[in-house]
Amino acid sequence: MSDPSTSAITPANSHGPSALAVNGPQQDGGWHIEGEEDGDWIIPRAHLFQDTATERDIFGRDFGPGDLINTLTKQRLASRRFVPLQGFKDFALIEDGKAVRVSRNRNDFNREDWDWDYRRANDLPLPPPVQQRLNFICLFEDEDFPVLLRFKSTSYQAGRQLNSFMKLHQGRMLYELDFRKENGDSGPYLVPVIKLVGPLSPAMAAARAEWIMQAQGRDIKVHEEDTSFDPESF
Numbered sequence: 001m002s003d004p005s006t007s008a009i010t011p012a013n014s015h016g017p018s019a020l021a022v023n024g025p026q027q028d029g030g031w032h033i034e035g036e037e038d039g040d041w042i043i044p045r046a047h048l049f050q051d052t053a054t055e056r057d058i059f060g061r062d063f064g065p066g067d068l069i070n071t072l073t074k075q076r077l078a079s080r081r082f083v084p085l086q087g088f089k090d091f092a093l094i095e096d097g098k099a100v101r102v103s104r105n106r107n108d109f110n111r112e113d114w115d116w117d118y119r120r121a122n123d124l125p126l127p128p129p130v131q132q133r134l135n136f137i138c139l140f141e142d143e144d145f146p147v148l149l150r151f152k153s154t155s156y157q158a159g160r161q162l163n164s165f166m167k168l169h170q171g172r173m174l175y176e177l178d179f180r181k182e183n184g185d186s187g188p189y190l191v192p193v194i195k196l197v198g199p200l201s202p203a204m205a206a207a208r209a210e211w212i213m214q215a216q217g218r219d220i221k222v223h224e225e226d227t228s229f230d231p232e233s234f
Contacts, residue, residue, distance in 0.1 A: 042223045043137070044072035045148045048155075048179060050190055066179050066190055070147060072223045079141035081176045081197055082149075083208050084166050087136040092152075094131050106132070127153075134159030135222075136166075139208055141174075146211065148222050151192065154182065158192040165196065171208065174200050 049055055049067040059074050068077040091106050091114065092099035103109070112118055114130035133152040136159070140147060151159025165175065174197040179190040200208065 042072065042221045043146060043148055044070045044223045045150060046077060046138075046140075046177075047071050048177075048190055048192060068177065077140055077143065077147070079143075080178065081174055082138040082140040083171065083174055083200060083204060084136045084138045084149075084162065085146055085171075085208065085212065087134065087163060087166060090133050090135060092131050092133060094129055099131075106130075132156070134163060136162060139204075139211060141204065149177070154184075154189070155192045158194050161194045165194065172199060174198060174204060 047059075047069045049059065049063045049065060049069055051063070051065040055063075059069055063069060063076060068080060069075070070077060088104065090102055090104045091109060093101040093109060093113065101109075106114055109130045112122070112124060112128075114128050114132070116126065116128060118124075119126055119128055131152050133150055134156065135151075136149045137146050138149050149159075149162075151162070162175065165173065176195040176197050178193040178195050180193055181188050182191050183189075
């Protein structure tokens with residue numbers, strides 16, 4: 001996922017695999033608190049609303065299937081179009097629908113907890129309890145701060161596609177997050193689809209460049225409020 005123009009924005013290790021180095025607030029900007037430390041900020045995730053009962057309890061009833069929701073503000077993203085800034089892969093141990101341990105190193109977990117072939121050969125239940133995830137820090141149209149797109153389970157193929165686009169286009173293109181409907185054991189669910197829109201507009205390119213230039217190595221944790229209540233959810 002390397003992009004020379006985004007080298008200033010890298011997932012930080014000092015606060016674990018969900019941390020992100022981002023721009024720190026200017027002293028005269030008024031958007032910081034005295035004594036603020038790295039990790040006092042959190043970057044939101046974009047959640048693809050499936051319209052389940054649990055989601056309605058978390059986000060309310062003002063959303064429809066396919067809406068993209070900011071998990072921090074619980075507001076609908078104004079646009080589905082975005083440009084990725086950086087990405088990383090991690091692994092999460094899932095228990096009772098929640099990530100209880102996360103690492104970027106697969107070998108931090110026992111092989112039987114992540115290896116599909118091993119579990120098949122030894123008649124262990126599938127899927128493995130350790131889930132691999134592709135994470136992309138993205139700047140969406142009409143948003144002032146990046147959000148995280150996370151691809152796992154049935155959405156993993158879309159994450160691979162976005163990773164390939166990043167390598168190919170190197171920050172020059174705009175993408176759109178769409179979805180298609182699939183049917184599973186628990187009923188229909190939505191799967192993300194990545195579409196190529198075209199070259200970045202001058203305004204979007206400038207916003208991307210400005211955000212990257214302002215990056216000062218400050219760590220922010222990703223907002224990890226549990227919305228992984230369905231193994232087929234995004």
